[in-house]
Amino acid sequence: MLPSILTPALGLFAWTLVAFIIVFLILKKFAWKPILNMLSERETTIANNIAAAEKVRAEMASMQAENEKLLAQAREERTQLLKEAKETKDKIINEAKEQAKVEADKILVNAHAQIAQQRNAALVEVKNEIGNLAIEVAEKVLRKEFAEASAQREYAKSLAAEISLN
């Protein structure tokens, strides 16, 4: 005959059923529900945080790309600016040179003209001076020559002789 091992005892069956159901109801209300809620809440938070971090990372990456682009642009702009500046500088220098040359030429021409003018003036003055001197000398000579009346008459006679010869 089999021992009582294989025949379920009603008392133990009933106690187990009652205890299990009571434990189930108590734990369901006061343990499982709060624990499971907290777990899913935490998981949602973690998932959200990960998503947010991923988003920030993507943003950072795009920002970095943008920065890189800006930097490249800035670099290009700088090169452009430098080039333009150099061009401007060259242009200004050239212009200045040209202007200086023109100015110098003008000054030279002016100088030449002035020199020529002054020389002419000087020449005229010299000529005048020489003329005056010659007249003065001639006057003096004439004055001396014609100081006597006989000389004056003789000179007039010679002049008249010249005319009559014609």
Place this chain on the structure above:
Amino acid sequence: MTLGSIAPALAESHAEAGHEETGFDASSTILGHVQDAYDWHFFDWDNHPVSVPLPVILYNKEQGTLDIFMSSRFEHGHAEVNGYQADHHLHTITRADGQAFLDFSITKNVMSMLIGVALMLWMFLAIAKKYTRSGAHVAPKGMQNFLEMCIVFIRDEVAKPNIGHKYMRFMPLLLTFFFFIWINNMLGLLPGAANFTGNIAVTAALALVTFIVMLFSANKHFWGHLFNPPGVPMGINILLTIIEIISLFIKPIALMIRLFANILAGHIIILSIISMIFIFALMNEVAGWGFAPVSLAFTLFMYALELLVAAIQAFIFTNLTAVFIGQSVDEAHHPDEAHGFEGAAHH
């Protein structure tokens, strides 16, 4: 059942055997240890049992009387209480006059279960309080961390894959099943403890819960498939329906037997290995002492195995419950998958 209580108890049997000629009766000793009892017996000291008496609650159906008393009043089977008698080891209570009675005693197994239940309530109410107090965003610590791991395991590996999107409704039940069985399995492994989950009444009660939940959560699709399998001719239809109805009952019965047999077998094996010391000792004292280390080594191995089995059986019971519930609430999307899983789980 248990190392600690076994050896002295066996020594007692041995001493008794000294009076008679039959020697050491291993099978009755082992069966005695895996049975329920009306007191919590630890060991015998100087031929006197050291045990804690437990309340006996008996209802006499014919007289309509309720008797509540401590099992110590039986005086280890020597005294009769209100017409009730007990055997020497307080395993069974009978009435000499043959009147029918109901027995709702707080036996050793019930006591063990109450301890397990108290442990469970204390553990989980404490960690639930931790969660509600510190909020969801604080990392779990210590015991909370370990239990959370188990809870998440049941949710992600048991409930979600087997039940589908309605899994949250059944999580409290599955968690209660898992921890109830696991904790009581572990308590049964303590020295001097009861063989609670290795008792068929216990597993029957648990399987009944699964069965009721299965039936009450079943949807139209489940009943439709049960009573009118689509796409089969009339004759086979009747046959299939009969088979389906039988299988409906076989599911909880399989659950009941699996847990009961696994735990009981573990206890019996450990007890048998220990008993071998005394069987050898009866043949020759030197053989008994010589076999003791071998037996201890085997027992240690079995103990480690039983620790594993305690968790595995709790998991299997929970998992199969989830599978059965999953079949009840299945919406006919992937019947192949569900049947495949059931088949795999049965093997």
